[in-house]
Amino acid sequence: MVQSLSELQDIKQRFLPQINERLQSGVLAPPTQILVCTSTACVASGGDTLYKTLRKEVKAQGLDVRVVRTGCFGFCGLGPVVVVHPGAVLYCKVRDEHAPYIIRKHVVEHKIVQELLYENVSGGGERISFMYDLPFFEKQHRIVLENSGLIDPEDINEYIARDGYMALADVLARWTPAQVVDAVERSGLRGRGGAGFTTGKKWSFAAAEDSPQKYVICNGDEGDPGAFMDRSLLEGNPHAVLEGMAIAGYAIGAGEGYIYVRAEYPLAVKRIELAIRQARRLGLLGENILGSDFDFEVDIALGAGAFVCGEETALLRSAMGFRGEPRVRPPFPAQKGLYDKPTIINNVETLANVPTIIRHGPEWFAAMGTENSKGTKIFSLAGQIINTGLIEVPMGISLKSVIYDIGGGPPPGRKVKAVQTGGPSGGAVPADLLDVPIDFESLQRLGTIMGSGGLIVLDNTDCMVDIAKFYMKFAADESCGACTPCRAGVVQLVGILEKITDGEGTMEDLKMLEELAYDVKDASLCGLGQTAANPVLSTLEYFHDEYLVHVRDHRCPAGVCQKLLGALAGNTYGIDNLH
Amino acid sequence: MAKEKMSVTERHYLTLDKIIERHGDKPGGLIRVLAKAQELFGYLSRDVQIHVAEKMCLPVGHVNGVATFYSQFITSPRGKYTVSVCLGTACYVKNGQDVYNRFRELLGVDENGTTEDRMFTLRSTRCIGACSLAPLIAINDHVHGHLTVDDVAGLLGKYQELEAEEEAADIGAEPVRAAGHQAEVSPPN
Numbered sequence: 222m223v224q225s226l227s228e229l230q231d232i233k234q235r236f237l238p239q240i241n242e243r244l245q246s247g248v249l250a251p252p253t254q255i256l257v258c259t260s261t262a263c264v265a266s267g268g269d270t271l272y273k274t275l276r277k278e279v280k281a282q283g284l285d286v287r288v289v290r291t292g293c294f295g296f297c298g299l300g301p302v303v304v305v306h307p308g309a310v311l312y313c314k315v316r317d318e319h320a321p322y323i324i325r326k327h328v329v330e331h332k333i334v335q336e337l338l339y340e341n342v343s344g345g346g347e348r349i350s351f352m353y354d355l356p357f358f359e360k361q362h363r364i365v366l367e368n369s370g371l372i373d374p375e376d377i378n379e380y381i382a383r384d385g386y387m388a389l390a391d392v393l394a395r396w397t398p399a400q401v402v403d404a405v406e407r408s409g410l411r412g413r414g415g416a417g418f419t420t421g422k423k424w425s426f427a428a429a430e431d432s433p434q435k436y437v438i439c440n441g442d443e444g445d446p447g448a449f450m451d452r453s454l455l456e457g458n459p460h461a462v463l464e465g466m467a468i469a470g471y472a473i474g475a476g477e478g479y480i481y482v483r484a485e486y487p488l489a490v491k492r493i494e495l496a497i498r499q500a501r502r503l504g505l506l507g508e509n510i511l512g513s514d515f516d517f518e519v520d521i522a523l524g525a526g527a528f529v530c531g532e533e534t535a536l537l538r539s540a541m542g543f544r545g546e547p548r549v550r551p552p553f554p555a556q557k558g559l560y561d562k563p564t565i566i567n568n569v570e571t572l573a574n575v576p577t578i579i580r581h582g583p584e585w586f587a588a589m590g591t592e593n594s595k596g597t598k599i600f601s602l603a604g605q606i607i608n609t610g611l612i613e614v615p616m617g618i619s620l621k622s623v624i625y626d627i628g629g630g631p632p633p634g635r636k637v638k639a640v641q642t643g644g645p646s647g648g649a650v651p652a653d654l655l656d657v658p659i660d661f662e663s664l665q666r667l668g669t670i671m672g673s674g675g676l677i678v679l680d681n682t683d684c685m686v687d688i689a690k691f692y693m694k695f696a697a698d699e700s701c702g703a704c705t706p707c708r709a710g711v712v713q714l715v716g717i718l719e720k721i722t723d724g725e726g727t728m729e730d731l732k733m734l735e736e737l738a739y740d741v742k743d744a745s746l747c748g749l750g751q752t753a754a755n756p757v758l759s760t761l762e763y764f765h766d767e768y769l770v771h772v773r774d775h776r777c778p779a780g781v782c783q784k785l786l787g788a789l790a791g792n793t794y795g796i797d798n799l800h
Numbered sequence: 801m802a803k804e805k806m807s808v809t810e811r812h813y814l815t816l817d818k819i820i821e822r823h824g825d826k827p828g829g830l831i832r833v834l835a836k837a838q839e840l841f842g843y844l845s846r847d848v849q850i851h852v853a854e855k856m857c858l859p860v861g862h863v864n865g866v867a868t869f870y871s872q873f874i875t876s877p878r879g880k881y882t883v884s885v886c887l888g889t890a891c892y893v894k895n896g897q898d899v900y901n902r903f904r905e906l907l908g909v910d911e912n913g914t915t916e917d918r919m920f921t922l923r924s925t926r927c928i929g930a931c932s933l934a935p936l937i938a939i940n941d942h943v944h945g946h947l948t949v950d951d952v953a954g955l956l957g958k959y960q961e962l963e964a965e966e967e968a969a970d971i972g973a974e975p976v977r978a979a980g981h982q983a984e985v986s987p988p989n
């Protein structure tokens with residue numbers, strides 16, 4: 222049991238050397254550590270067996286090298302990723318059969334395996350040896366992800382070596398709960414789950430409630446299909462989330478916390494369970510944490526595949542074991558939440574920001590980002606883009622910079638058409654508006670939302686009407702049915718969009734589509750319905766021409782809509798000619 | 801009590817009861833229990849739902865309501881291999897739908913359908929969080945990424961071969977049922 226800050230420091234000192242070794246770049250000393258990404262994407266492409274093979278190989282040869290599993294490096298499209306330290310030499314797409322070769326050449330002969338280095342396709346094709354030299358990392362600012370890909374997420378000591386649980390220790394020793402709430406509020410941190418509510422303010426509401434029983438809930442539902450920020454965080458740095466929750470608990474006077482996580486994320490569930498056990502064993506969760514009189518327990522509540530459960534009131538019902546149907550607010554969860562007790566619900570990334578804010582101070586955090594959007598934001602890049610993966614950038618950076626400088630742009634020969642932000646609740650930002658700075662308000666002005674961080678890049682091979690239809694079908698499937706505008710309205714929207722993509726739409730339908738979309742937006746009960754029509758409204762605004770071509774010419778310029786493919790035969794020009 | 805003679809089903813029920821004991825009265829315990837039950841039995845049959853309801857002192861209707869609300873839960877038996885085709889946004893824009901259609905064509909079943917030989921069940925899923933491998937599918941827990949329409953036949957073929965090999969090496973039937981609830985079970989997971 223760790224009883225004080227100084228005991229925590231002792232652990233840190235013991236494990237610091239091995240971590241520090243991983244932070245040097247460009248030195249080519251004899252290898253001592255091999256890091257293997259074991260996040261979902263890399264495991265799916267073989268990272269797990271690779272980890273075992275490397276271990277076996279090292280053991281068989283009696284080498285003095287540690288093989289360490291880590292969380293996501295962000296480079297998911299090129300996995301499994303292996304990094305050899307010291308020096309941080311990064312190898313991509315490493316397969317099982319490469320393992321003996323890496324061991325022989327790099328570990329034994331001290332030569333870099335050129336063939337497995339990253340090839341900078343969008344920058345002339347040169348191979349880059351050192352991880353920290355990759356253009357992918359250059360414009361990033363990794364704060365929440367600072368430990369992802371650096372430490373072993375299954376070893377609490379490595380987190381402590383990175384100043385883990387120091388913020389909690391400090392808070393318990395020297396801060397009043399009100400000071401914590403105040404610091405979080407002054408940092409300007411806003412919720413990363415979509416709505417962007419000021420976190421400190423939310424905490425202050427719950428703190429003000431007079432109740433012996435309060436709860437902290439971490440929203441790890443990650444309902445946006447095509448986004449994986451929260452999964453990566455939970456898998457790669459679970460202790461940061463636990464520490465954030467404990468600090469939140471202290472701040473509002475809660476003794477229990479739940480992480481609501483999807484059953485589709487078995488690895489995340491496993492890592493959280495392990496992290497909770499390790500933290501309890503060291504007395505960093507449980508009773509009398511770090512020798513103080515603060516008790517805090519964390520457990521998991523499983524979600525089971527319902528988008529609406531990401532919405533906080535639906536989540537509460539689901540976490541209590543019911544069907545996840547939303548209810549009208551107020552009362553807000555801060556007043557009446559889990560079992561009608563005051564409850565704060567925060568997104569995974571929001572909570573993971575908290576320890577860093579406490580350690581470095583609110584002013585440090587507030588110095589990053591823009592006037593109203595402070596700090597950084599994690600995004601997952603997917604769709605028609607070269608570097609798919611996970612990134613963290615300062616707020617205020619342009620969407621264009623993210624897509625081109627970090628993401629490497631679209632595949633060769635393609636042209637970006639739009640970027641969908643905010644998932645099913647968001648909208649499409651057209652290519653000519655990609656200069657928009659990433660902050661809550663700027664994105665809202667364009668008819669979309671920041672959302673939780675999923676970015677889907679669409680190019681000339683994607684049909685915007687089809688994309689709108691995709692999202693409406695999703696919303697129709699996921700509508701919980703509690704209110705009519707959402708349940709029936711969205712189904713009607715799907716019907717109209719189907720007519721259009723089948724080449725049977727009329728100008729009347731287009732008008733109807735827009736009117737109905739506004740009706741659904743205005744009359745729905747919860748956030749799901751209120752935002753469900755956004756993909757329709759935003760594509761109608763920016764890609765009206767594409768709708769028109771479907772309706773008037775019965776053509777799908779992208780060649781996606783099957784029923785209109787015959788009409789495409791005589792069409793040799795792409796979408797560009799429309800504008 | 802000859803514990804080695806307990807049937808698989810009985811062992812599963814015992815494991816399930818332990819889970820109910822451990823998580824039953826916690827918030828959201830029911831979902832956790834059902835998730836484990838599905839892992840054990842493959843699907844949530846009427847019998848399993850009734851068992852859970854009785855053990856947790858809940859109305860059967862409530863358990864059934866929850867089991868049918870969440871897309872992760874299935875209430876009818878599946879084939880030996882469940883083919884889950886991801887149709888999350890990232891997979892969709894990388895032609896996941898075409899991959900799905902190809903499976904449908906080759907297996908001759910629709911959504912949630914099972915082939916006659918009880919080998920394959922086809923279903924579409926939401927994002928499983930490995931979008932950078934889009935389009936991807938999972939066969940049971942095994943993920944196959946960057947799949948093209950042309951890969952589908954070969955992939956199914958591999959599983960069919962595997963099955964043929966297993967059949968050749970098959971050994972005996974299920975052990976005889978035996979009574980006795982005191983028998984030891986190894987702790988879950």
Ligand SMILES: Cc1cc2nc3c(=O)[nH]c(=O)nc-3n(C[C@H](O)[C@H](O)[C@H](O)COP(=O)(O)O)c2cc1C
Pocket residue numbers: 411412413414415416417418420440441442443444445528529530531532533534566567568569571572673747748749750
């Ligand atoms: C339909 C719908 C789905 C949502 N899904 C999520 C989600 O997956 N993750 C999340 O953190 N918030 C989600 N939210 C937002 C939550 O209701 C809530 O605002 C958020 O968890 C608060 O945490 P934050 O202030 O830290 O962002 C969703 C909201 C709606 C309306």
Ligand code: FES
Pocket residue numbers: 446447448886887888889890891892926927928929930931932934936
């Ligand atoms: S959309 Fe298929 S894994 Fe994310």
